[in-house]
Amino acid sequence: MSVPLPNSVKLIEVGPREGFQFEGIGAPDKILLSDKIALIDALAGTGLKTIQIVSFVHPRIMPQMADAAEICAGIQPREDVAFTGIYLNDVGLNRALATPALTFIPEIVLAASETFAMRNQKRNFAEDDAMQVKMAGLCAEAGRPVTAGNIMAAFGCNYEGVVPRDRVLRMIGRLCEIAESTGGKLASINLADTMGWADPGQITAMVEAVGQDFPQLEIGLHLHDTRGMAIANVYAALQAGVRRFDTGIGGLGGCPFAGHAGAAGNVATEEVVFLCHKLGIPTGVDLPALMDCARLAQRMVGHALPSRLLTSGISPAGVPAS
Amino acid sequence: MSVPLPNSVKLIEVGPREGFQFEGIGAPDKILLSDKIALIDALAGTGLKTIQIVSFVHPRIMPQMADAAEICAGIQPREDVAFTGIYLNDVGLNRALATPALTFIPEIVLAASETFAMRNQKRNFAEDDAMQVKMAGLCAEAGRPVTAGNIMAAFGCNYEGVVPRDRVLRMIGRLCEIAESTGGKLASINLADTMGWADPGQITAMVEAVGQDFPQLEIGLHLHDTRGMAIANVYAALQAGVRRFDTGIGGLGGCPFAGHAGAAGNVATEEVVFLCHKLGIPTGVDLPALMDCARLAQRMVGHALPSRLLTSGISPAGVPAS
Numbered sequence: 001m002s003v004p005l006p007n008s009v010k011l012i013e014v015g016p017r018e019g020f021q022f023e024g025i026g027a028p029d030k031i032l033l034s035d036k037i038a039l040i041d042a043l044a045g046t047g048l049k050t051i052q053i054v055s056f057v058h059p060r061i062m063p064q065m066a067d068a069a070e071i072c073a074g075i076q077p078r079e080d081v082a083f084t085g086i087y088l089n090d091v092g093l094n095r096a097l098a099t100p101a102l103t104f105i106p107e108i109v110l111a112a113s114e115t116f117a118m119r120n121q122k123r124n125f126a127e128d129d130a131m132q133v134k135m136a137g138l139c140a141e142a143g144r145p146v147t148a149g150n151i152m153a154a155f156g157c158n159y160e161g162v163v164p165r166d167r168v169l170r171m172i173g174r175l176c177e178i179a180e181s182t183g184g185k186l187a188s189i190n191l192a193d194t195m196g197w198a199d200p201g202q203i204t205a206m207v208e209a210v211g212q213d214f215p216q217l218e219i220g221l222h223l224h225d226t227r228g229m230a231i232a233n234v235y236a237a238l239q240a241g242v243r244r245f246d247t248g249i250g251g252l253g254g255c256p257f258a259g260h261a262g263a264a265g266n267v268a269t270e271e272v273v274f275l276c277h278k279l280g281i282p283t284g285v286d287l288p289a290l291m292d293c294a295r296l297a298q299r300m301v302g303h304a305l306p307s308r309l310l311t312s313g314i315s316p317a318g319v320p321a322s
Numbered sequence: 323m324s325v326p327l328p329n330s331v332k333l334i335e336v337g338p339r340e341g342f343q344f345e346g347i348g349a350p351d352k353i354l355l356s357d358k359i360a361l362i363d364a365l366a367g368t369g370l371k372t373i374q375i376v377s378f379v380h381p382r383i384m385p386q387m388a389d390a391a392e393i394c395a396g397i398q399p400r401e402d403v404a405f406t407g408i409y410l411n412d413v414g415l416n417r418a419l420a421t422p423a424l425t426f427i428p429e430i431v432l433a434a435s436e437t438f439a440m441r442n443q444k445r446n447f448a449e450d451d452a453m454q455v456k457m458a459g460l461c462a463e464a465g466r467p468v469t470a471g472n473i474m475a476a477f478g479c480n481y482e483g484v485v486p487r488d489r490v491l492r493m494i495g496r497l498c499e500i501a502e503s504t505g506g507k508l509a510s511i512n513l514a515d516t517m518g519w520a521d522p523g524q525i526t527a528m529v530e531a532v533g534q535d536f537p538q539l540e541i542g543l544h545l546h547d548t549r550g551m552a553i554a555n556v557y558a559a560l561q562a563g564v565r566r567f568d569t570g571i572g573g574l575g576g577c578p579f580a581g582h583a584g585a586a587g588n589v590a591t592e593e594v595v596f597l598c599h600k601l602g603i604p605t606g607v608d609l610p611a612l613m614d615c616a617r618l619a620q621r622m623v624g625h626a627l628p629s630r631l632l633t634s635g636i637s638p639a640g641v642p643a644s
Contacts (some may be wrong), residue, residue, distance in 0.1 A: 008409075017485045128532050139331075196630075196634065199511065199596075199597060199600035199601060200597075200601070201600065201601045202600070203524070223405065225630055226630060226634045227593070227596060227630055227631045227634050227636075228553055228590065228593040228596075228630035228631050229553060229593070229596075229597060229600075231550055231551060231553060232553045232554040232556070232557040232597065234554070234559060235522050235554040235558065260634065264634075268550065271549070271550040271551070274521075274549060274550075274551075275521060275522075275551060275554065278521035278523065278524070279521060279522070279523045280523070307550065307551050308518075308547055308548060308549055308550035308628070308629070309549045312518065312548045312549050312582065312586070
């Protein structure tokens with residue numbers, strides 16, 4: 001009855017970008033620039049290979065990201081770590097391209113809920129599609145044709161409820177089309193449970209359906225723990241062969257436009273690492289060093305973060321740390 | 323790759339007993355007797371069929387359970403709900419037998435970590451074994467020979483670290499022996515991850531090993547979310563065919579003698595119900611009514627409970643509640 005698991009996983013740390021956004025709602029100066037930089041530098045020393053550190057959004061819409069350029073300029077460059085940023089329109093994309101400290105990811109993104117798209121991207125489905133075509137063109141012009149796709153709200157929506165799987169599959173197909181029409185080719189698709197509605201059965205079914213329709217795509221998952229299901233969803237995804245996860249240190253994160261009632265963070269990086277190591281799956285990450293980062297993040301935001309492991313610790317007795 | 327899941331599960335609500343114990347550490351009067359009774363009565367109206375409400379421990383050791391008799395006398399009796407209590411020695415057992423409001427469970431219990439046994443049961447392995455023989459005899463004398471077994475700290479220990487699976491299997495065998503030597507017969511075994519060390523791989527392996535060595539036993543799991551793995555462990559257990567879980571409303575709970583650094587509660591009842599319903603597994607429990615109970619429990623203890631679902635809610639939009 002045991003199901004084979006992947007022999008390694010790749011974690012994309014998104015806690016800085018999401019955490020700085022979410023924690024800064026209504027309080028853009030809550031986290032000091034120097035603290036932001038210190039957290040990113042500390043995370044870069046844990047073995048994590050990709051760290052998403054900023055989003056390029058207009059400071060009127062998201063004042064807590066007004067210091068994106070200073071963050072990128074302040075961090076310690078490292079050969080072994082890719083620092084990345086996200087963007088949701090052509091202006092943001094051009095800012096990302098013009099930021100030498102970042103590894104540019106030529107990515108296009110659709111949201112599977114139109115209500116969510118209207119709130120987060122400020123565009124309806126048609127406008128959002130047109131923007132992806134425009135952004136894909138810009139990527140091609142910059143000599144970096146699109147290779148990555150992303151579907152937000154892929155498993156359910158706080159505004160619309162159920163999100164049909166067929167719509168998600170159609171949108172993945174559309175992202176493939178847009179990439180190819182601009183000289184690119186999708187190699188990966190990230191599926192985001194932006195509002196924390198997925199259950200492990202849904203994860204299994206979605207991963208199987210995407211794998212069947214798009215066998216050429218590497219699947220990544222971006223899971224929020226809004227309803228307590230995230231770690232079970234990671235486990236189900238591992239069983240389905242998924243090898244790439246977005247995670248947030250300490251459980252930081254949450255989308256400011258997702259209509260969350262409260263809990264909202266990403267699945268905690270240290271809990272995913274703990275799970276993987278206990279299952280015998282290497283992550284390349286130093287768990288005790290990661291726990292130090294989680295404690296740092298918690299001190300910086302000034303309140304308890306959602307991670308249970310952060311509170312309980314990894315090795316009060318002889319239980320191996322990793 | 324999909325694994326078949328059980329067609330129903332049975333949940334044992336342990337939040338009152340564990341929560342009243344854990345929340346009352348150092349503050350035995352923190353939760354009003356009337357509140358305790360109100361919570362139990364509310365839980366009894368949700369469709370839960372078994373609710374563990376008290377432990378019979380000497381009030382010197384656990385002053386927060388000094389009102390056990392009053393709780394039992396105060397609750398509304400119901401034909402459709404079994405209220406139960408636990409005991410760890412002959413004196414407690416006799417108190418449980420003498421409490422007509424309770425459904426008596428003729429159960430014997432060993433701990434798989436001797437250090438934990440010394441702290442929780444105040445007995446070493448040999449003394450603890452002898453006590454189980456004595457208690458099994460008392461059950462037989464009362465005309466209720468032993469049918470239930472329980473292993474505490476079955477998946478790891480905050481004091482000792484790793485708990486070998488072979489030891490757990492030997493102890494289950496020993497519980498079977500004790501039951502049979504006193505005219506009983508074990509029908510079920512509860513495996514407790516008292517200190518929250520289990521991962522889904524361990525759960526799968528343990529359930530398979532117990533099922534192989536003791537096919538006659540129904541397996542129940544008692545899972546703490548100390549390190550954030552509990553809901554993934556429930557999912558792994560469902561995949562392995564487990565149909566019985568102890569859960570705590572709101573994530574209440576924690577063993578006062580387990581050396582927890584912080585987080586300690588049981589897997590939250592409402593999150594297990596949410597998971598099961600999303601997976602299409604009936605629980606017989608009314609999720610919105612259960613959410614009301616979780617809110618009541620949270621008001622009563624006066625601080626945020628660990629349940630994520632309690633914070634985020636089940637249906638901000640059109641997503642079905644169950």
